[in-house]
Amino acid sequence: MRYVSLGSGSKGNSTLIEHNNRSLLIDCGFSRKNLLVRLQQAQADGHQLEGLLVTHEHSDHAKGAMAVCELFDIPLYCSAGTAIHMKWTDHRLWNRLNCGDQVDLAGMKVGAITVPHDAREPLQFVVEGGNRKLGVLSDLGSLTRRIVDAYQGCHGLQLEANHDPDMLKVGPYPPSLQKRVAGPYGHLSNAQCAELIGQIHWSGVQHITAGHISEKNNHPELVFGELSKVLGHLAEQVEILAQDDISGWREL
Numbered sequence: 239m240r241y242v243s244l245g246s247g248s249k250g251n252s253t254l255i256e257h258n259n260r261s262l263l264i265d266c267g268f269s270r271k272n273l274l275v276r277l278q279q280a281q282a283d284g285h286q287l288e289g290l291l292v293t294h295e296h297s298d299h300a301k302g303a304m305a306v307c308e309l310f311d312i313p314l315y316c317s318a319g320t321a322i323h324m325k326w327t328d329h330r331l332w333n334r335l336n337c338g339d340q341v342d343l344a345g346m347k348v349g350a351i352t353v354p355h356d357a358r359e360p361l362q363f364v365v366e367g368g369n370r371k372l373g374v375l376s377d378l379g380s381l382t383r384r385i386v387d388a389y390q391g392c393h394g395l396q397l398e399a400n401h402d403p404d405m406l407k408v409g410p411y412p413p414s415l416q417k418r419v420a421g422p423y424g425h426l427s428n429a430q431c432a433e434l435i436g437q438i439h440w441s442g443v444q445h446i447t448a449g450h451i452s453e454k455n456n457h458p459e460l461v462f463g464e465l466s467k468v469l470g471h472l473a474e475q476v477e478i479l480a481q482d483d484i485s486g487w488r489e490l
């Protein structure tokens with residue numbers, strides 16, 4: 239099983255996961271055209287795609303999702319709340335996901351987990367292929383027991399490290415937006431990301447990537463600084479995901 243971030247941040251997110259030459263996407267916050275360019279950069283074949291999972295309706299996650307599904311004629315999975323907001327409920331390609339659901343997709347098992355975020359019914363995903371497990375977690379303002387439990391035992395973790403609270407406070411965001419981002423339904427800070435890793439860290443983790451990094455309210459050095467508190471020198475191996483560039487492929 240292997241995965242690649244096709245871009246991560248407030249201007250667009252998408253993660254491609256492949257197992258035995260079959261693949262799925264989590265989110266498509268890019269236009270269809272932009273996503274096709276990014277797939278090409280990853281040397282990925284879009285015709286291997288068997289489905290697309292959408293975490294929530296914010297445009298940096300949902301923007302081009304249905305257009306990509308229509309292009310490849312593949313199912314789109316998301317919660318009813320997300321589908322209602324996006325007006326997808328009558329679409330032939332839409333499939334409903336509930337929290338706690340496990341679906342088989344592209345030869346992998348996908349688990350859906352509810353997260354606290356200011357969207358209608360946001361879900362995040364844990365994907366298992368063979369005996370490998372990848373946890374993708376972004377766009378949540380706080381951690382819950384259910385989240386900590388669901389992400390135990392992952393071999394790969396792609397986690398949100400959105401902001402540094404001090405930079406957010408003195409940054410360019412108006413007070414209302416600062417409050418939203420830092421609030422329990424906003425985004426994870428670097429310290430919250432570290433807290434989660436501390437609660438789920440085990441010797442089998444092969445790759446940790448940090449994403450949805452705020453361009454205005456964070457800095458890679460601050461991410462490494464917080465993560466080193468739980469990972470020690472291993473924090474240096476954490477890959478910081480970029481908005482404009484795809485990441486490398488990570489093999490689990």
Ligand SMILES: [Zn+2]
Nearest residue numbers: 248296298377
């Ligand atoms: Zn987002």
Ligand SMILES: [Zn+2]
Nearest residue numbers: 294296355377
């Ligand atoms: Zn969001």
